[in-house]
Amino acid sequence: MAKMNPGFLNLKKSYLFIEIGKRVREYIAAHPDNKIIKMGIGDVTQPLAPVVVAAMKKAADEMGVKETFRGYEDSGKGYDFLREAVAGYYKSFGVTVSPEEVLISDGAKSDCGNIGDIFSENEDVVVTDPAYPVYVDSNVMGGRTVHYVNSTEDNGFAAMPDESMKPGLIYLCSPNNPTGSVYTKEQLKVWVDYAIKNKSVIIFDAAYEAFISDETLPRSIFQIEGARKCAIEICSLSKTAGFTGTRCGYTVIPEELMLETPTGEEISFMQLWCRRQGSKFNGVSYPVQRAAEAVFTEEGYKQTRATIAYYMQNAKVMSETFDELGIKYTGGKNSPYIWFKCPDGMDSWTFFDKLLNEAEVVGTPGAGFGKNGDGWFRLTAFGTHENTVEAMQRVKKLLSK
């Protein structure tokens, strides 16, 4: 019999959303007429912006006409029009990247999960605990050893480097899913200096950069001096522009970023990644790239930022509720997530059941994102305004008793 990849045996069971689904289904079966409000899963609810839909339709029409039909994209790196639009977007907040350094992807998850392919199996990995599960799982599948740095109440859920570790890869996510915390420029500078010293590469997941409104906070790791020597940045239009079902993102790889060959020479990170992508990826569909281009137009920016403002209004209602209740939390500002401490020392799953049974609100137990998540709980601002307000009234009633 063909042997399986043994790395899969080291994966932790991914039972989080399965278990949540099971408990919610059981509750609904027992209370079929009640209104449950779901604030658990990190998916958006508002539709695509009108300019985005118009661009996608126009591109679909082009595909139906012989003269404008497009087949395989030559490079698979993304069309120039979109790579230039992304570079222009970076420029709008003061970061210089060239269009050649921008690679269009079908979303951040694929690139976060696949980037490990170009690193040696012997390079260790550093991930924060708690974290988005993709960073750990993809490296465990690849046979690499994962070490954790702790995000805790004491450091505001902003894990900092552990000097005893010498990782090849470091995954950072800011604004963070699940904790909603955002690294300051000073904190990121510490990470960048650490990465340069240890010749590590930082994989910076900036999927939520568009939710930052505080201009003192970094939206890109390339706002930090030295980052071009040690970091790549992975972005997505999923949360920024409602593309969770449309699928488009982009990854920025600085030209000067290098990895080491087995004989001790330097090789371009970009060259290796493009070789990998050329073998396993054929690019993003033309209509979707045109839709993505529309996000970066003046009108597209206005329309997509209005949707983000809608979500952030929800986040405000949520953070005000927890302020009033005197419950500790991170996020809610510059992030669509609120991460709060379960009351009365409850563990995450006990609180999950209490919230479901007594307030009919569904959230995500922090324990599902790592050991430091236990005793903490995540709610998302991606619901409708009406449901968010109602859910917060229920939470207030439940927790001020």
Ligand SMILES: *Cc1c(COP(=O)(O)O)cnc(C)c1O
């Ligand atoms: C939602 C999310 C992404 C985006 O994934 P896509 O594949 O682009 O939909 C990436 N990273 C984190 C941390 C996320 O929460």
